[in-house]
Amino acid sequence: MTSVVIVGSGFTGFQCARRLARTLRRNDASVDVTIISPVDYMLYTPLLPEVAGGVVDARFVTIPLANGLDGVRAVRGRVESVDFDRHTLCYTDPEDRSREMSWDRLVLTPGSVTRLFDIPGLAEHGRGLKSTAEALYLRDHVLEQFELANIDDDPQRIRARRTIVIVGASYSGTELAAQLRALADSAAAQMGFDPAEVRVVLLDMAEQVMPEVGDKLGAAAMRVLADRGIEVRLGTTLNEVHADHVILSDDSRLDAHTVAWVTGVTGAPLIADLGLDTERGRLKVDTELQVPGHPDVFAAGDAAAVPDLTQPGKITPPTAQHATRQGKVLARNVAASLGYGSKKRYKHRDMGLVVDLGPRYAVANPLGIQLSGWPAKFVTRAYHLHAIPRSVNRWAVSLAYLTDAVFDRSVVSMGLSTQEDAKFATSEGIPMPKAN
Ligand SMILES: Cc1cc2nc3c(=O)[nH]c(=O)nc-3n(C[C@H](O)[C@H](O)[C@H](O)COP(=O)(O)OP(=O)(O)OC[C@H]3O[C@@H](n4cnc5c(N)ncnc54)[C@H](O)[C@@H]3O)c2cc1C
Structure with missing residues (x-):
């Protein structure tokens, strides 16, 4: 039987698998569709800052493959290599056994990982925000540090335990800063210390926060961050962790026990190992995603350099908005390559961004309309509830939002993700150079 293998169960792979299976079913085609991924779910990443902030449960942002993809075989494993001549791939299963799989059509959607720089101590002491393990770790670690500060008697160490450094003031880093600030405020009220003793410091080399939303909304976000007591240091990054x-790029020292690194992404490590042409770490494809x-x-999504037909010469940015739509076009074009329907070029004009800035505030520019405050908050939450691709998850997230509106945040450090689980190597599969 003809087989299609989709590598990766993120926004792109999930959409592609769902659409492709539907098209093949409609055409009574005898084609085997397999999705292979190290995890058994699709992760709705835009809500990870709210998982870290303790508003939304991690389970609510994971869409199970088991009942979300009718007619698709889901296989747990990380693809290690592809043989394009023999039409096979090698993958490692969760028990580290090496296995082989053959394919007639291969769809590469392994997404992206946190872009790391050669900063001493970063991989050891910094943590990202690309996985549930990382988001849960940040929440647990921040709360545990507050608990330890309460029984510490060294003033310098107490300050360090109550200082959170976030590097990267794009939308996800800024959302994380706002959520951790809100978590800290709840923790202070419930644990009985002064919230002013918690420092949340947001750093970025750029001269503006969230350049993606433009000057006006960027300035509105800056005002909210300042009102919440978040220190923003622009033109600054880390030299050592x-x-x-940490040692900042202006050589000053900041005592801190929590460092979140949210400075952007690069193509998944698999991409560099394929021996194919890449552009800025992403696999080169044509406008039909071949x-x-x-x-x-x-290939498509964050892992691929997809030409942006609305801005000739550019590639589409690594966003869920593009990844989802590219997944649909992939499904259509893979089906067409098997004789069902016709191919299509990928073209999508950016529809704007929604950015949740914690209690009662957001900024958003849907279809170019600039919104802030309550209207933006409403649009942001409504957008996420619409975009999550499963009704049970929508229901659970709605209840989480309702709970958040009525009750205090739960201040619990459950230890679900250890420091080791949340390392870049363990949680994102980023290979690390071996220590000498
Ligand atoms: C905190 C955060 C907030 C975000 N907020 C927004 C937002 O508000 N709006 C927006 O548009 N975008 C947002 N994004 C960006 C968005 O998440 C990505 O653009 C999107 O996830 C890309 O989808 P993808 O399918 O290409 O990759 P991913 O969603 O990263 O999925 C890749 C999949 O491939 C799997 N995989 C990786 N390597 C292998 C391998 N070797 N073998 C098999 N499987 C593999 C992974 O486990 C994963 O299942 C956010 C990202 C983050 C991290």
Whole structure:
């Protein structure tokens, strides 16, 4: 039987699998569709800051493959290599056994990982925000540090335990800063310390927060961050990260026990190992999402450099908005390559961004309309509830929002994700150079 193998169960792979299976079912086609991924769910990443902030439960942002993809076989495993001549791939299962799988059509959607820089101590002491393990770790670690500060008697260490450094003031870093600030305020009220003793410091090399939303909304966000007591230091990054302090690029020292690194992404490590052409760490594809020279191989999403037909010469940005739509076009074009329907070029004009800034505030620019405050908050939450691709999850997230509106946040550090679980290597699969 003809087989299609989709690598990765993120926004792109999930949409592609769902649409492709539907098209094949409609055409009574005997084609085997397999999705292979290290996890058994699709992760709705835009709500990870709210998971870290303790508003939304991690389970609510994971869409199970088991009952979300009718007619698709889900396989747990990380693809390690692809043989394009033999039409096979090698993957490692969760028990580290190496296995082989063959394919007639291959769809590469392994997404992206946090972009790391060669900063001493970053991989050891910094943590990202790309996985549930990382989001849960940040929440648990921040709360545990507050608990430890309450029984500590060293003033310098107490300050460090109550200082959170976030690097990266794009939308996800800024959302994280707002959520951790709100979590800290709830923790202070419930644990009985002065919230002013918690410092949340947001750093970025850029001269503006969230350049993606433009000057006006960026300025509105800056005002909210300042009102909430979040310190924003622009034109600044980290030079060194240690267990109890960081050295900033202006050579100053900041005592801190929590460092979140949210500075952007690069293509998944698999992409660099394929021996195919890349652009800025992403796999080159044409406008029909096919890999040049490999008519049976397709790719899209964060892992691929998809030409942006609305802005000639550019590639589409790594966003869920593009990834979801590219997944649909992938499904159509893979089906067409099997003789069902016709191919289509990928073209989508950006519809704007929604950015949740914690209690009662957001900024958003849907279809170019600039919104802030309550209207933006409403649009942001409504957008997420619409975009989550499963009704049970929508229901659960709605209840979480309702609970958040009525009750105090739960201040619990459940230890579900350890420091080891949340390391970039463990949680995102980023290979680390071996220590000498
Ligand atoms: C905190 C955060 C907030 C965000 N907020 C927004 C937002 O508000 N709006 C927006 O538009 N975008 C947002 N994004 C960006 C968005 O998440 C990405 O653009 C989107 O996830 C890309 O989808 P993808 O399918 O290409 O990759 P991913 O969603 O990253 O999925 C990749 C999949 O491939 C799997 N995989 C990786 N390597 C392998 C391998 N070797 N073998 C098999 N499987 C593999 C992964 O486990 C994963 O299942 C946010 C991202 C983050 C991190």
